[in-house]
Amino acid sequence: xxxxxxxxxxxVGVPGQPKRKVVAVESVSxxxxxxxxxxxxxxxxxxxxxxxxxxxxxxxxxxxxxxxDGHSVTTDVLAxxxxxxxxxxxxxxxxxxxxxxxxxxxxxxxxxDAAATETRVNELIELLxxxxxxxxxxxxxxxxxxxxxxLARALVHRPQTILLDEPTNGLDxxxxxxxxxxxxxxxxxxHCIVFxxxxxxxxxxxxxxxxxxxxxxxxMTGSLETLLSATDQQSLEDAFVVAIGGxx
Amino acid sequence: MVLVxxxxxxxxxxxxxxxxxxxxxxxPVLLPLLIxxxxxxxxxxxxxxxxxxxxxxxxxxxxxxxxxxxxxSNNMDVETAPDDIEASVRxxxxxxxxxxxxxxxxxxxxxxxxxxxxxxxxSDKHSSKEARKLHTLLNAYSQTINALRMQHRGIDPSVxxxxxxxxxxxxxxxxxxxxxxxxxxxxxIVAMVMGGFYLAIDxxxxxxERQSLEPLLSLPMSRYKLVLGKYLAVLTFVGxxxxxxxxxxYLVFRFLSPEAAxxxxxxDGPTIRTAWLLASPLIFFISAVLMxxxxxxxxxxEAQTYLGLLMVFPMAxxxxxxxxxxKSANLTMALPMLSQYQLLERVVLQDNISTTHIILSVTGTxxxxxxxxxxxxxxxxxxxxx
Numbered sequence: 001x002x003x004x005x006x007x008x009x010x011x012v013g014v015p016g017q018p019k020r021k022v023v024a025v026e027s028v029s030x031x032x033x034x035x036x037x038x039x040x041x042x043x044x045x046x047x048x049x050x051x052x053x054x055x056x057x058x059x060x061x062x063x064x065x066x067x068x069d070g071h072s073v074t075t076d077v078l079a080x081x082x083x084x085x086x087x088x089x090x091x092x093x094x095x096x097x098x099x100x101x102x103x104x105x106x107x108x109x110x111x112x113d114a115a116a117t118e119t120r121v122n123e124l125i126e127l128l129x130x131x132x133x134x135x136x137x138x139x140x141x142x143x144x145x146x147x148x149x150x151l152a153r154a155l156v157h158r159p160q161t162i163l164l165d166e167p168t169n170g171l172d173x174x175x176x177x178x179x180x181x182x183x184x185x186x187x188x189x190x191h192c193i194v195f196x197x198x199x200x201x202x203x204x205x206x207x208x209x210x211x212x213x214x215x216x217x218x219x220m221t222g223s224l225e226t227l228l229s230a231t232d233q234q235s236l237e238d239a240f241v242v243a244i245g246g247x248x
Numbered sequence: 249m250v251l252v253x254x255x256x257x258x259x260x261x262x263x264x265x266x267x268x269x270x271x272x273x274x275x276p277v278l279l280p281l282l283i284x285x286x287x288x289x290x291x292x293x294x295x296x297x298x299x300x301x302x303x304x305x306x307x308x309x310x311x312x313x314x315x316x317x318x319x320x321s322n323n324m325d326v327e328t329a330p331d332d333i334e335a336s337v338r339x340x341x342x343x344x345x346x347x348x349x350x351x352x353x354x355x356x357x358x359x360x361x362x363x364x365x366x367x368x369x370x371s372d373k374h375s376s377k378e379a380r381k382l383h384t385l386l387n388a389y390s391q392t393i394n395a396l397r398m399q400h401r402g403i404d405p406s407v408x409x410x411x412x413x414x415x416x417x418x419x420x421x422x423x424x425x426x427x428x429x430x431x432x433x434x435x436x437i438v439a440m441v442m443g444g445f446y447l448a449i450d451x452x453x454x455x456x457e458r459q460s461l462e463p464l465l466s467l468p469m470s471r472y473k474l475v476l477g478k479y480l481a482v483l484t485f486v487g488x489x490x491x492x493x494x495x496x497x498y499l500v501f502r503f504l505s506p507e508a509a510x511x512x513x514x515x516d517g518p519t520i521r522t523a524w525l526l527a528s529p530l531i532f533f534i535s536a537v538l539m540x541x542x543x544x545x546x547x548x549x550e551a552q553t554y555l556g557l558l559m560v561f562p563m564a565x566x567x568x569x570x571x572x573x574x575k576s577a578n579l580t581m582a583l584p585m586l587s588q589y590q591l592l593e594r595v596v597l598q599d600n601i602s603t604t605h606i607i608l609s610v611t612g613t614x615x616x617x618x619x620x621x622x623x624x625x626x627x628x629x630x631x632x633x634x
């Protein structure tokens with residue numbers, strides 16, 4: 001479970017302008033419950049990735065705080081990481097290692113022993129249907145294969161909470177559908193899943209809860225139905241435009 | 249956890265041809281072979297050995313039987329020269345040809361200077377070296393005859409030697425020895441840098457560029473352990489590279505006789521072992537330098553640029569010590585690289601090394617390493633690392 005309150009983050013310095021300040025996240029508060037899929041929906045540059053990075057303890061919030069399964073992201077960093085599986089928006093897998101070696105590496109880094117690692121790696125290979133490329137080096141994998149490997153790595157230490165940053169980026173229809181099924185299955189098993197995306201259909205099809213984020217602020221939260229009735233719209237896309245203050 | 253990282257980085261990088269080539273082949277094998285081997289070969293060529301028998305083509309040797317006996321007793325195997333002397337020397341069929349003109353015998357008998365001709369191809373190193381050797385022998389022969397003639401006339405031959413100049417070199421070695429002595433630390437340090445170069449870039453800037461750093465940093469492990477794992481991986485390659493270099497240097501210099509190296513200089517097994525031990529703190533230091541610099545850059549390209557510039561550093565002491573005679577003060581002995589250069593040179597020249605200097609060198613280098621390591625941990629704790 002995630003409880004974020006008033007998270008904010010300002011970066012100093014952009015390429016070419018070392019002193020310019022950029023407010024990436026102004027004030028983000030939301031709750032994501034276990035067994036639910038929470039979608040973080042927002043246009044590019046809205047602050048989705050920064051928010052997820054703060055939750056994943058990669059960067060410290062300037063103000064506010066968040067807890068993951070009761071552990072604070074600012075003070076209890078290692079416990080948070082133990083409870084968290086984070087998949088960034090680029091797979092970031094090692095091209096010279098095989099699928100199995102990539103997953104095994106993360107398992108061992110998380111402190112799992114050799115026997116437990118092998119069992120878990122085999123489990124994940126089966127769960128994500130990676131048998132065909134389990135022992136191939138990852139260089140030259142398709143985007144879908146890369147995403148699966150990255151997802152397996154994020155899940156390897158059985159984290160309760162899972163953060164997925166634009167996981168369907170670059171995936172074809174079938175791969176997207178496959179990934180959706182897996183995410184749904186994980187939620188049914190009781191995991192708390194936060195899923196960021198800028199694709200409306202994606203979020204509408206999958207998420208139980210939606211948090212609309214724009215310009216570093218959460219402008220609206222709730223289930224799809226709640227959002228539609230609050231904005232008096234028929235589709236999520238229209239509701240989204242209204243929620244972020246745009247004109248239809 | 250740290251060992252898991254170490255193992256992964258080693259396996260991962262052994263699969264990268266570029267890393268393997270530079271770390272295990274270029275630095276440790278090719279460089280010593282090219283530089284060390286080249287040096288050994290050129291020294292061998294420049295060194296005239298009077299002990300080894302060598303063939304000498306002589307034209308009309310029957311005109312000077314005594315000279316032939318003298319040459320033969322000085323390890324020259326006299327052979328008959330081919331007919332077209334000039335062409336065969338130019339072609340390199342024979343190195344030099346000694347021609348005895350027909351008036352040699354008469355001139356010698358009458359006490360006038362007896363002519364001898366050496367046919368040499370000066371553009372050929374081997375030919376000119378053989379000519380030098382022959383010239384020296386002929387001078388010696390000439391002096392022997394002079395002495396005999398004077399004694400025959402009742403004059404002490406030493407009357408004509410009014411001054412006897414002796415050149416006494418107080419260094420335990422000549423310039424040649426000095427150059428050879430500095431080649432050992434030079435090659436060893438360059439190989440260390442080469443050994444860790446690509447690995448350091450790959451595990452830091454490369455990891456960031458592949459975007460695998462972000463998920464890695466979100467794992468439940470401290471930054472301190474993460475840096476340690478990466479550091480040990482670089483350390484392994486640097487260490488391996490230095491050991492391989494020591495071995496190939498030993499093999500290369502086995503072909504070099506002590507005389508060719510300018511006297512008291514040694515490249516035998518124990519010497520190279522001691523030299524490696526004295527240089528070993530640099531394995532830690534250079535690994536730390538490589539990793540810290542690579543971690544402070546934003547991309548592999550930037551890392552390559554900075555580390556490429558850094559490659560000048562191992563060469564700097566080499567050139568400084570060539571031109572400036574630095575007294576081995578305690579201060580320079582505490583400086584990483586510079587101290588090892590001096591210590592290693594002394595090992596090769598078989599000079600005495602004080603324990604204080606060894607302690608200073610090791611301590612100074614390890615302190616610098618610790619500081620760099622802390623800097624690397626700090627760099628990895630920055631948010632900008634992503």
